[in-house]
Amino acid sequence: MKKSLVLLIIGIIVFTSTGKSQGPNLDEVLSSYYNAIGIEKMKDWQTMTSTGKTVFGGQEYPFSTIVKRPGKIRVEAEVQRMKMVQSFDGEKGWSIIPWTGSTEPQDMTADQVKGMKNNADLDGSLYHWKEKGHKAELLGKEDMEGSIVYKIKVARADGDVETYFIDADNYVILKMASTTKIQGNETESEIYFSNYKEIQGVMMPTAITTKMKEQTVSQVIIDKVEINTPVNDSIFMKPIKK
Numbered sequence: 586m587k588k589s590l591v592l593l594i595i596g597i598i599v600f601t602s603t604g605k606s607q608g609p610n611l612d613e614v615l616s617s618y619y620n621a622i623g624i625e626k627m628k629d630w631q632t633m634t635s636t637g638k639t640v641f642g643g644q645e646y647p648f649s650t651i652v653k654r655p656g657k658i659r660v661e662a663e664v665q666r667m668k669m670v671q672s673f674d675g676e677k678g679w680s681i682i683p684w685t686g687s688t689e690p691q692d693m694t695a696d697q698v699k700g701m702k703n704n705a706d707l708d709g710s711l712y713h714w715k716e717k718g719h720k721a722e723l724l725g726k727e728d729m730e731g732s733i734v735y736k737i738k739v740a741r742a743d744g745d746v747e748t749y750f751i752d753a754d755n756y757v758i759l760k761m762a763s764t765t766k767i768q769g770n771e772t773e774s775e776i777y778f779s780n781y782k783e784i785q786g787v788m789m790p791t792a793i794t795t796k797m798k799e800q801t802v803s804q805v806i807i808d809k810v811e812i813n814t815p816v817n818d819s820i821f822m823k824p825i826k827k
Contacts, residue, residue, distance in 0.1 A: 636648070
């Protein structure tokens with residue numbers, strides 16, 4: 586009887602220790618991700634300007650995006666010789682969309698501001714997620730189109746949910762699935778990241794594809810990235826009517 590009890594205890598210990606050694610935990614996966622992309626080198630980045638093209642509906646449209654710490658962003662795109670502007674100054678968002686019939690800046694809705702604020706986070710949701718008020722958990726490991734990935738779910742402070750698929754070999758993000766609330770309704774999308782290039786010691790994707798219901802919605806190709814180019818805060822602020 587005693588022998589059986591001892592064997593049972595040993596079996597529990599072996600099973601428990603084996604379970605713990607099956608794979609890394611959340612902190613370990615994130616640490617490998619941070620190191621792989623060189624995120625610590627981004628601390629000195631105050632501005633990032635990206636230019637390229639968006640492929641939508643079979644057409645290509647040039648764009649530029651300027652992000653400035655803390656939490657400012659401006660996006661410009663040329664569509665049919667008309668310039669679209671979207672901007673967030675850290676508190677408020679506005680846009681100019683000429684094909685709606687007006688060239689005057691319009692205030693963004695709360696949902697639009699939420700999206701701009703998210704995009705203005707230069708480091709992304711995974712970095713310092715606790716300090717940003719998010720909740721993160723490692724969902725496990727699985728095969729994604731031939732690549733073994735770690736899945737990390739982030740419940741954002743703003744109510745949206747993001748699931749990151751991180752390559753288990755090189756620890757870059759291959760996909761991000763998001764559930765976003767827009768006007769009270771949930772919208773699901775998937776964003777695929779590829780063609781990673783080193784930008785001043787940081788690995789960044791230069792090809793980004795967005796899909797909804799397995800259909801490609803848009804593709805973004807980044808041709809050039811400039812770091813720490815001087816940017817005046819005034820470009821993020823809503824123009825005042827004269």
